[in-house]
Amino acid sequence: MAVGLGLSIGTVNTVSALAEEGSAKAPPGRRWAQRSQAITRRTTLTFDSTGLARVGMIPRHGRAITEFADLTQRSIAQARVGHRALTQADLVAMVAESLIGEALHDHPAYGDHGTGIGVALTHPARYGPEHVADLRSALDALGLAHVALVAEPIAAATWLEAERGPLMPGLALVYDLGGSSLDITLVRVGAGCPLNPIVGEPMRSPAFGGRAFGALVAQHAARGLPVASLSGSVEGTTADELRTLHVRSSLQLVYRCLRVADVTMADVDCVLVVGGAARPVEVAQVLAGELARPVITAPDPERTIADGAAIIGRRAAAAAEEALPRHLGRRRNGAHRRAATRALVLSRRTKRRLTRAALAVGLSAGGLVVSLVLPGDVVIQGLSQFGLR
Numbered sequence: 001m002a003v004g005l006g007l008s009i010g011t012v013n014t015v016s017a018l019a020e021e022g023s024a025k026a027p028p029g030r031r032w033a034q035r036s037q038a039i040t041r042r043t044t045l046t047f048d049s050t051g052l053a054r055v056g057m058i059p060r061h062g063r064a065i066t067e068f069a070d071l072t073q074r075s076i077a078q079a080r081v082g083h084r085a086l087t088q089a090d091l092v093a094m095v096a097e098s099l100i101g102e103a104l105h106d107h108p109a110y111g112d113h114g115t116g117i118g119v120a121l122t123h124p125a126r127y128g129p130e131h132v133a134d135l136r137s138a139l140d141a142l143g144l145a146h147v148a149l150v151a152e153p154i155a156a157a158t159w160l161e162a163e164r165g166p167l168m169p170g171l172a173l174v175y176d177l178g179g180s181s182l183d184i185t186l187v188r189v190g191a192g193c194p195l196n197p198i199v200g201e202p203m204r205s206p207a208f209g210g211r212a213f214g215a216l217v218a219q220h221a222a223r224g225l226p227v228a229s230l231s232g233s234v235e236g237t238t239a240d241e242l243r244t245l246h247v248r249s250s251l252q253l254v255y256r257c258l259r260v261a262d263v264t265m266a267d268v269d270c271v272l273v274v275g276g277a278a279r280p281v282e283v284a285q286v287l288a289g290e291l292a293r294p295v296i297t298a299p300d301p302e303r304t305i306a307d308g309a310a311i312i313g314r315r316a317a318a319a320a321e322e323a324l325p326r327h328l329g330r331r332r333n334g335a336h337r338r339a340a341t342r343a344l345v346l347s348r349r350t351k352r353r354l355t356r357a358a359l360a361v362g363l364s365a366g367g368l369v370v371s372l373v374l375p376g377d378v379v380i381q382g383l384s385q386f387g388l389r
Helices: 088-106 129-141 152-164 210-221 227-233 237-249 251-261 281-291 301-364
Strands: 003-009 013-020 037-042 045-047 053-055 079-081 084-086 118-123 148-151 170-177 182-189 198-205 270-274 295-297 367-374 378-385
Touching: 003 088, 003 152, 003 301, 013 088, 013 301, 037 301, 045 088, 053 088, 084 088, 088 118, 088 129, 118 129, 118 152, 118 301, 129 148, 148 152, 148 301, 152 170, 152 182, 152 198, 152 270, 152 295, 152 301, 170 251, 170 281, 182 251, 198 251, 210 237, 237 251, 237 281, 251 281, 270 281, 270 301, 281 295
Parallel strands: 003 118, 118 148, 170 270, 270 295
Antiparallel strands: 003 013, 013 037, 045 053, 079 084, 170 182, 182 198, 367 378
């Protein structure tokens, strides 16, 4: 049975999702009958006395490494474990290694070191070739060459295809409202998509997202109110109104992404909303009202990208399983041919050796044995006597 493991390592949270064969496609008009298993952790790294990395822990004593998942932000210093300096790509690869190890430990039937399970790790679409190369090198250094790297909006579109597909050829706008930023990407969906389905240029802004909205709420609540009243002042209508304004303000990034791609909102078939900060219903409501396009949101939008990556990993594992019997069959056929060739060579050698032995016996007995080998392994022998003077 094919199994996929999808990893989405964000600045704030990390999500790992497992997708087994048969769980990637729901019946028409229904949600997934069997949703993939997903676990959400804080994106933190700690190391014990032996140097073993642990993900998602906040120690009482010591230091947890944070804010390393975005390779485009070079503001943090390199971490040191023992005598080794670790780059941000190294830290991301260590998180992936830890999560893969946990999945294999919890499900030993999937095999060791990634055997029998397809693994896909997502990264922001705005990563340049140098960032992807750094991440690839860090994974390879840890023995994770089998882990596929997938852009986050492509993984989200894969989930959309599995959930709502088959889709007609068109454009989907991926609205990724995460904890630290908002990412907008146009992706081609449906039959005939190119290898790289991203259209135009992905857009990102740290002015929107979970942290930005939290700062907006705190700023609004702090105006003339004591600290003890901050929690009560942001409940109910006030928080909803602020979120509505926050999402409406983010539309400027959407329109910028459309202009760069030289398309209009009329060319977009649907809006796919993902990200942990997109859970409140106001996000989808504002986008649907302002953009006048169908808006699709998963039951838990924070895990959509990891679910899509798990589907990609499962498909890769299924393809590998299908190719394995053919590969073994070719090996068996080749072995049979080699064995038959060796048998033929041995039979010819045996005939020659028997012929030489017969000649030697005939000469030693005072006669000459003449052997004629005919097709069908028929040997005709004649004895000629001669005298010795």
